[in-house]
Amino acid sequence: MPRTLHTYTVTPRLPERLAPLRELAYNLRWAWHPDTRALFVTLAGEPLWKECEHNPAKVLGRVSQATYDALSQSPEFLAQLDAVWADFSAYKNAPADPRWEGLGTVAYFSAEFGLTESLPIYSGGLGVLAGDHLKAASDINLPLVAIGFLYQNGYFRQSLNADGWQVEHYPANDFYTLPIEPTGKKIAVQFPGRLVHAAIWKAQVGRIPLYLLDTNIPENADADRHIAGNLYGGDQETRIQQELVLGIGGVQALTELGITPTVCHMNEGHSAFLALERARQLQLKTGLPFAEATNATAAAHLFTTHTPVPAGFDIFPGELMWKYFGEFAPKLGISFDELLDRGRAPLMEPGKFNMAVLAFRHARYINGVSKLHGHVSREMAHPVWSEFPLDEVPIGSVTNGIHTPSFLSRQMGELLEAHDNDPLQLPDEALWNIKNERRATLVKWARTYQRKRAERRGASDSEVDEADNILNPDVLTIGFARRFATYKRGDLLLREIDRVRHLVNHADRPIQFVFAGKAHPRDDGGKELIRRIVQFSRDPSVKGKVVFLEDYDMAMARRLVQGVDVWLNNPRRPYEASGTSGMKVVMNGGLNCSILDGWWAEAYADNGSSVGWAIGQGEDYDDPGYQDHVEAQSIYHLLENEIAPLFYARDEHGVPRGWVAKMKQSMHLLGPVYDTRRMVTEYAQTYYLPAAQRAAHLAASDYALTRELVAWKLKVREQWSQVRIEAVTSPSDHLEAGQQAQVRAVVWLGDVLTSGDVQVQLYTGPVDTDRNFVHAAGVPLTCEGRDGGAWVYTGTLPTNHSGQQGFSVRVLPHHPEAILPQELPLIVWE
Numbered sequence: 001m002p003r004t005l006h007t008y009t010v011t012p013r014l015p016e017r018l019a020p021l022r023e024l025a026y027n028l029r030w031a032w033h034p035d036t037r038a039l040f041v042t043l044a045g046e047p048l049w050k051e052c053e054h055n056p057a058k059v060l061g062r063v064s065q066a067t068y069d070a071l072s073q074s075p076e077f078l079a080q081l082d083a084v085w086a087d088f089s090a091y092k093n094a095p096a097d098p099r100w101e102g103l104g105t106v107a108y109f110s111a112e113f114g115l116t117e118s119l120p121i122y123s124g125g126l127g128v129l130a131g132d133h134l135k136a137a138s139d140i141n142l143p144l145v146a147i148g149f150l151y152q153n154g155y156f157r158q159s160l161n162a163d164g165w166q167v168e169h170y171p172a173n174d175f176y177t178l179p180i181e182p183t184g185k186k187i188a189v190q191f192p193g194r195l196v197h198a199a200i201w202k203a204q205v206g207r208i209p210l211y212l213l214d215t216n217i218p219e220n221a222d223a224d225r226h227i228a229g230n231l232y233g234g235d236q237e238t239r240i241q242q243e244l245v246l247g248i249g250g251v252q253a254l255t256e257l258g259i260t261p262t263v264c265h266m267n268e269g270h271s272a273f274l275a276l277e278r279a280r281q282l283q284l285k286t287g288l289p290f291a292e293a294t295n296a297t298a299a300a301h302l303f304t305t306h307t308p309v310p311a312g313f314d315i316f317p318g319e320l321m322w323k324y325f326g327e328f329a330p331k332l333g334i335s336f337d338e339l340l341d342r343g344r345a346p347l348m349e350p351g352k353f354n355m356a357v358l359a360f361r362h363a364r365y366i367n368g369v370s371k372l373h374g375h376v377s378r379e380m381a382h383p384v385w386s387e388f389p390l391d392e393v394p395i396g397s398v399t400n401g402i403h404t405p406s407f408l409s410r411q412m413g414e415l416l417e418a419h420d421n422d423p424l425q426l427p428d429e430a431l432w433n434i435k436n437e438r439r440a441t442l443v444k445w446a447r448t449y450q451r452k453r454a455e456r457r458g459a460s461d462s463e464v465d466e467a468d469n470i471l472n473p474d475v476l477t478i479g480f481a482r483r484f485a486t487y488k489r490g491d492l493l494l495r496e497i498d499r500v501r502h503l504v505n506h507a508d509r510p511i512q513f514v515f516a517g518k519a520h521p522r523d524d525g526g527k528e529l530i531r532r533i534v535q536f537s538r539d540p541s542v543k544g545k546v547v548f549l550e551d552y553d554m555a556m557a558r559r560l561v562q563g564v565d566v567w568l569n570n571p572r573r574p575y576e577a578s579g580t581s582g583m584k585v586v587m588n589g590g591l592n593c594s595i596l597d598g599w600w601a602e603a604y605a606d607n608g609s610s611v612g613w614a615i616g617q618g619e620d621y622d623d624p625g626y627q628d629h630v631e632a633q634s635i636y637h638l639l640e641n642e643i644a645p646l647f648y649a650r651d652e653h654g655v656p657r658g659w660v661a662k663m664k665q666s667m668h669l670l671g672p673v674y675d676t677r678r679m680v681t682e683y684a685q686t687y688y689l690p691a692a693q694r695a696a697h698l699a700a701s702d703y704a705l706t707r708e709l710v711a712w713k714l715k716v717r718e719q720w721s722q723v724r725i726e727a728v729t730s731p732s733d734h735l736e737a738g739q740q741a742q743v744r745a746v747v748w749l750g751d752v753l754t755s756g757d758v759q760v761q762l763y764t765g766p767v768d769t770d771r772n773f774v775h776a777a778g779v780p781l782t783c784e785g786r787d788g789g790a791w792v793y794t795g796t797l798p799t800n801h802s803g804q805q806g807f808s809v810r811v812l813p814h815h816p817e818a819i820l821p822q823e824l825p826l827i828v829w830e
């Protein structure tokens with residue numbers, strides 16, 4: 001055995017005329033540009049294209065020199081290449097968009113990115129959303145770079161054993177055949193007693209570079225090489241190590257690459273340590289103390305939370321924090337206890353460090369991913385702003401979207417293009433034909449797929465042959481594919497299996513179901529759901545009509561969303577923060593049937609049944625068993641009485657006019673809204689641009705405003721215990737509409753604070769029979785000057801609504817340049 005191994009890489013030698021293929025292969029725009037993909041299919045031929053897992057970079061290395069030489073003489077191929085290259089060059093060199101002037105560079109951090117099945121560094125919705133964010137940023141020419149991990153094993157691949165139980169495999173990623181390139185740059189992150197190194201790779205996503213950190217390099221000790229081993233694997237210590245590399249190493253990587261971001265966007269809390277590293281770097285550069293440094297950097301941070309339950313946040317015990325941050329705290333000029341405080345909140349897991357709290361405290365901008373999830377997030381974060389009314393917890397929402405071109409079938413894309421991209425103009429027959437074709441394609445593909453899978457599993461010949469007869473290209477097809485987390489209730493449909501038997505075997509209006517999805521390796525509850533479905537699918541009465549497809553990934557997602565008629569989603573409310581897979585069926589002419597949770601709650605509220613179906617009415621029962629019962633009944637009812645009858649109501653041309661009308665409404669009303677181009681534009685306008693401006697403002701004149709604000713906050717904090725409301729007087733407790741009624745408040749601010757440091761507000765709104773505000777808002781009172789040592793404020797009670805109204809007086813800190821209550825969550829109530 002040799003003791004030394006030298007490695008080198010070999011790259012294909014392309015004839016001069018075919019040189020553009022290289023850039024086309026290594027720019028992931030092919031993931032959403034069918035013509036570019038078609039070019040590589042021509043180059044490879046179908047079998048090699050499949051063998052290379054639809055990965056042009058791999059294809060380049062596998063095509064023979066003879067083929068290259070032949071194609072470089074082929075006029076057809078050269079014409080195809082030139083057309084694609086011209087389109088690509090125009091895309092790449094598009095002029096800057098004036099909307100993003102002055103934005104600088106946004107850095108987007110995420111633990112996973114789902115860009116294409118051939119770059120397996122994602123597990124599910126969060127990753128696909130991050131990937132779609134980059135693709136849309138590229139399309140709207142937003143200046144953005146991204147940071148993530150290059151996992152050696154990525155997420156697991158799923159197979160099922162004979163019993164239907166999930167088995168996980170972790171095939172290693174061969175980085176040298178992935179559509180990524182080394183940058184030649186490296187970083188080193190300080191770990192206890194050692195440095196952990198990471199190489200920086202780059203995936204080019206249209207105009208957007210995605211930098212990926214790879215810890216599997218010789219500089220690292222064996223254990224450290226596995227830090228970026230797999231996604232969400234390992235124990236808590238692996239987790240904190242990964243998050244150190246992503247947050248701290250990610251910021252270092254940007255520095256190493258010469259990129260100075262104006263705004264950092266944390267996609268979920270995994271990267272929140274970046275806040276500490278950004279403060280440290282600024283302190284090194286400017287000598288600012290920690291408070292000033294965090295004040296200046298937090299202005300440029302946006303935190304997007306995707307979690308619907310507090311248990312979803314990463315929480316690290318104090319000892320683990322001590323191990324990894326004991327030596328970091330002094331570098332920030334703070335004690336370890338002060339550092340721990342940055343991730344602690346009253347009521348939240350005492351003694352532990354919560355990554356979401358760290359992010360809440362170090363991001364001036366925070367959002368959830370649907371309107372309902374914004375509300376849920378405000379509830380979860382309430383302990384951080386506990387003195388404030390729930391609706392004043394400073395968390396907004398940007399509803400998720402999907403990158404439509406990545407999920408749209410080629411045929412549908414072409415049909416839309418031929419009709420000004422206006423779904424309402426599509427001829428019914430043409431639209432219906434495409435749906436039929438795509439359903440048939442799905443069925444054909446599923447048969448081949450199941451056959452191969454059965455063979456691999458060593459199933460009996462009869463079982464292998466049965467695969468050829470599963471599903472029916474003409475039958476109403478319902479898709480259900482997502483992670484098998486218990487809250488998603490993958491087996492809700494099976495509550496009454498006789499009803500399902502009846503549905504799938506209906507003489508005139510049969511229905512078929514296609515299931516897919518992975519359970520987390522440690523989630524036995526999720527795996528049990530999969531087993532139930534798989535075992536049910538073997539029941540002779542439903543065989544071939546209820547199908548489970550193993551190893552759900554982005555390629556399968558595309559096939560499903562393009563082929564199915566209805567996308568079913570039945571999570572337990574409100575645990576689906578947004579959900580995105582249902583959005584992927586929309587422009588493919590699929591219809592949604594879903595619980596009113598996440599995005600569907602607002603899509604349905606805005607458009608009603610013209611675009612799909614709601615399971616239940618958004619009512620919540622205390623008994624989860626009863627909830628399941630009610631919602632399962634609702635699903636059966638919809639399928640039996642609404643969905644199947646509409647689908648099978650054909651006219652003399654065989655077209656279901658009512659169904660097609662719904663398809664068009666759904667495409668027309670939902671398509672443009674639940675799209676990442678709308679979403680990323682919203683992020684840019686609501687958060688990135690204001691954050692960049694504010695950060696620049698705070699940094700101007702050697703951080704003059706930052707210093708002023710920190711000094712002001714210190715003063716207010718020190719004096720706040722003195723603030724009290726001494727007296728409030730109001731007119732009679734019965735008023736007539738339109739009557740002028742004055743409120744007078746006397747407020748003690750202590751010896752140091754003055755009326756300029758606070759805002760005294762009248763907090764008013766209608767009151768219910770339990771004397772609680774139905775809703776309320778604060779309006780500033782006017783300062784009338786001093787009366788002795790105290791300050792006098794007056795204002796008018798609103799009398800424009802009749803009924804029982806309430807009011808209370810409150811005092812809040814006020815500074816024209818501060819973002820409140822984020823920066824100083826203080827309040828005194830009457």
Ligand SMILES: *Cc1c(COP(=O)(O)O)cnc(C)c1O
Nearest residue numbers: 124125482553554557579580581
């Ligand atoms: C879109 C997508 C998801 C997310 O689905 P949800 O319904 O939002 O949970 C998960 N996995 C893959 C492969 C996807 O394409």
